[in-house]
Amino acid sequence: MDAERNNSNGRLERMLREWGAEQAARQAPAPPAVAAAPRRNVVAVIGRWAPLAAAAVLLIAAAGLYRASLRHDGHEMAESDQAPVLPLTREDTAPAPSQQADQARAAEKADAALADLLAELESAREALMTERQRSTDELAGLRQRLADADSEMARMRRMYDLERQERLRQASLVGQADSARARAQEMATAALPSADVATLYLAIAAPGQTGMSAVKAAAQARQLAGRCLALRERTEDEYGVRLLDRLEVVFTRLEMLDVTDDRAVAAFAALTRTGQMRELLAQAAGQPGNDDRRQFLLEVRLIFQAVDDVA
Amino acid sequence: MASTEIDEQDAIARCLRGDTSGFEDLHSVHAGRVMAYLLRSGFSRHDAEDLCQDIFVRVVKSLATFDPLRGAFSAWLATIARNVARKRWRRRPAEEFDFDPELANETLASADETAGHAESAEAIEALDECIERLPADLRRLIRLRYVDGRTTRGIASVTDSPEATVRLHLDKARDLLRRCLKSKGIDA
Numbered sequence: 001m002d003a004e005r006n007n008s009n010g011r012l013e014r015m016l017r018e019w020g021a022e023q024a025a026r027q028a029p030a031p032p033a034v035a036a037a038p039r040r041n042v043v044a045v046i047g048r049w050a051p052l053a054a055a056a057v058l059l060i061a062a063a064g065l066y067r068a069s070l071r072h073d074g075h076e077m078a079e080s081d082q083a084p085v086l087p088l089t090r091e092d093t094a095p096a097p098s099q100q101a102d103q104a105r106a107a108e109k110a111d112a113a114l115a116d117l118l119a120e121l122e123s124a125r126e127a128l129m130t131e132r133q134r135s136t137d138e139l140a141g142l143r144q145r146l147a148d149a150d151s152e153m154a155r156m157r158r159m160y161d162l163e164r165q166e167r168l169r170q171a172s173l174v175g176q177a178d179s180a181r182a183r184a185q186e187m188a189t190a191a192l193p194s195a196d197v198a199t200l201y202l203a204i205a206a207p208g209q210t211g212m213s214a215v216k217a218a219a220q221a222r223q224l225a226g227r228c229l230a231l232r233e234r235t236e237d238e239y240g241v242r243l244l245d246r247l248e249v250v251f252t253r254l255e256m257l258d259v260t261d262d263r264a265v266a267a268f269a270a271l272t273r274t275g276q277m278r279e280l281l282a283q284a285a286g287q288p289g290n291d292d293r294r295q296f297l298l299e300v301r302l303i304f305q306a307v308d309d310v311a
Numbered sequence: 312m313a314s315t316e317i318d319e320q321d322a323i324a325r326c327l328r329g330d331t332s333g334f335e336d337l338h339s340v341h342a343g344r345v346m347a348y349l350l351r352s353g354f355s356r357h358d359a360e361d362l363c364q365d366i367f368v369r370v371v372k373s374l375a376t377f378d379p380l381r382g383a384f385s386a387w388l389a390t391i392a393r394n395v396a397r398k399r400w401r402r403r404p405a406e407e408f409d410f411d412p413e414l415a416n417e418t419l420a421s422a423d424e425t426a427g428h429a430e431s432a433e434a435i436e437a438l439d440e441c442i443e444r445l446p447a448d449l450r451r452l453i454r455l456r457y458v459d460g461r462t463t464r465g466i467a468s469v470t471d472s473p474e475a476t477v478r479l480h481l482d483k484a485r486d487l488l489r490r491c492l493k494s495k496g497i498d499a
Contacts, residue, residue, distance in 0.1 A: 012489055012499040015438050020457025021347070021418045022435070027458070028346035029356070 198305035212259040215306045224303065225251035227296050235293075243280050247300060250277075269311030272304050319384055327374055338367055341385065345392050348418040351460030352396055353410035362399060366392050389419035409465030414457070434497050441491035449484040456481060 202209075205218035219225070228251055232244040250272060258264050272278070281304070285297045317336045325333025345366055349359035369391050377387050393416070442453055455466045463481070467474040492499040 012485055012492070015434055015499060016453070016457045016485075016488075017414060017417055019435050019438050019442070020414065020454075020460070021420075023454075023458045024347035024351055024418055024460070025344045028343045028350055029360075 195305060195309055198302045198309065201299070201302040202306050212257070212265050212307075212310050215303060215310060216254055216257060216259055218306070219251060219254050219303055222299055224296070224299060225255060227292075231293055231296055240284065240293075243284050246275065246277060246280075266311060269307050272307055278304065320379065323374065323377065323379075323384065326371065334367075334371060337370070337384075341388055342367070344385075344418055345388070348389075348392060348415050349396060351410060351415040351418055351458075352400075352412065353460075353465075354396070354399070358399070362395055366395050369395065385419075392419060409461055409468055411460050411462050411465075414460035418460075434492075434499075437492055437495045437497055438488065438499075441488050441495075444491060445484055445487060449480060449487065452477065452480050453484050453488075 202214045202218050205221045206214045209217050225248065228244055228248050232241065232248065235241050235244055253268055253271060257268050281297060281301055285294070285301065317340060319337070319340075322333045322336040322340075326337060327333070342363060345363050346359055349362050350356065354362060366388075370388060373391075377384065442450060445453065452466060452470070455461045455469060456463075459465075461469065463474050463477045466472075466477045466481075470477065489499050
């Protein structure tokens with residue numbers, strides 16, 4: 001039973017394969033026979049030049065025929081030169097009637113051949129002129145298309161250049177804005193109070209005093225050490241805490257400073273410059289914060305400015 | 312390969328003499344089978360056309376070496392076609408497994424090769440009618456398998472179905488065909 005089934009399957013499979021192969025061959029698109037194309041071109045070229053070749057052959061044949069007829073006349077005349085010299089009559093010098101007929105036929109043939117040749121040449125010339133005109137038209141069309149393409153390319157290039165310039169301009173504006181913003185921030189944070197302002201501050205905070213004693217008196221009068229501690233308790237950011245801790249050290253030292261001891265004053269002045277304290281102070285002054293803090297920091301900077309002036 | 316209506320030896324002789332009509336006759340008779348073989352081998356139509364032209368250029372170039380005493384022209388052409396296709400296959404990706412090379416080769420099989428077990432024209436005609444009566448989806452599977460020469464994997468890829476489903480549906484289609492042929496008096 002299985003064998004029968006297998007045989008049956010085998011036959012159906014065979015039939016399907018045969019059917020499929022036939023269908024595939026029937027449906028397959030036949031590609032063009034390209035290998036024959038070059039020969040077709042040769043035939044076309046031969047066809048184009050055949051009339052000219054035929055005309056040339058006819059011309060050569062006609063010329064040969066005409067020259068042969070002339071040679072024939074000359075030969076006969078040469079033979080007549082060898083004959084005894086007799087007084088010649090008009091009839092003697094004229095060609096015989098049969099010769100005249102041959103010459104006339106040859107001339108007619110030559111005329112006909114020449115006429116054919118001229119007709120062929122004219123036809124070939126016209127064909128060439130037509131072909132030339134077609135080529136000229138085609139060339140003009142191609143030139144026009146090339147010009148159009150060039151124009152389109154130039155237009156696209158202009159658009160591209162404009163777009164590129166606009167991009168560059170925008171990038172430049174963005175760069176300028178960034179630069180201006182950075183500069184403004186730098187100016188806001190790094191600008192130092194002038195010496196005049198510091199002097200004015202000392203004059204108000206510690207009237208009648210000068211030098212380091214004025215600095216110390218101003219710090220005491222403005223309670224900078226106490227305000228520093230108070231601010232320290234209210235400050236939560238790590239950066240601010242660190243700064244205020246260091247300022248607390250500075251003002252404690254200022255409280256205990258012997259303003260008559262030049263070495264102590266110089267050491268104190270050096271303390272205000274250690275650990276990039278001025279930079280930290282400038283940055284902290286540029287950051288947002290409450291008025292107390294901003295004012296305190298400003299006064300600290302005025303004090304430090306005065307210390308620089310004294311030291 | 313298909314029986315030729317032209318005088319093949321005469322066409323070969325003309326082709327050897329440089330007569331383009333000889334080449335065109337050979338091309339018109341055999342190009343369809345060669346294209347079918349290439350398409351069933353999984354080449355795109357564009358590639359198949361390129362290869363077909365390549366094959367016939369080779370045929371023209373080496374036609375002088377063809378010896379009719381050693382075998383039919385179709386078999387000689389089939390050898391060239393297989394060699395050209397095989398060379399191209401070396402550069403092909405894995406899609407070639409989507410096509411059944413055995414089925415592709417059958418397209419190029421010469422009349423001599425199939426004479427022993429060729430089915431009658433009536434049987435093939437009856438089969439064609441039965442296939443036309445199949446439901447559209449099963450008919451499509453049969454065409455993908457036997458006309459396009461795809462494997463079940465290739466069919467699964469085309470129809471976006473699992474291979475097992477394709478096998479099942481092909482079996483079902485064959486069963487329907489067997490019954491249809493039986494009703495026409497053909498035991499398949």
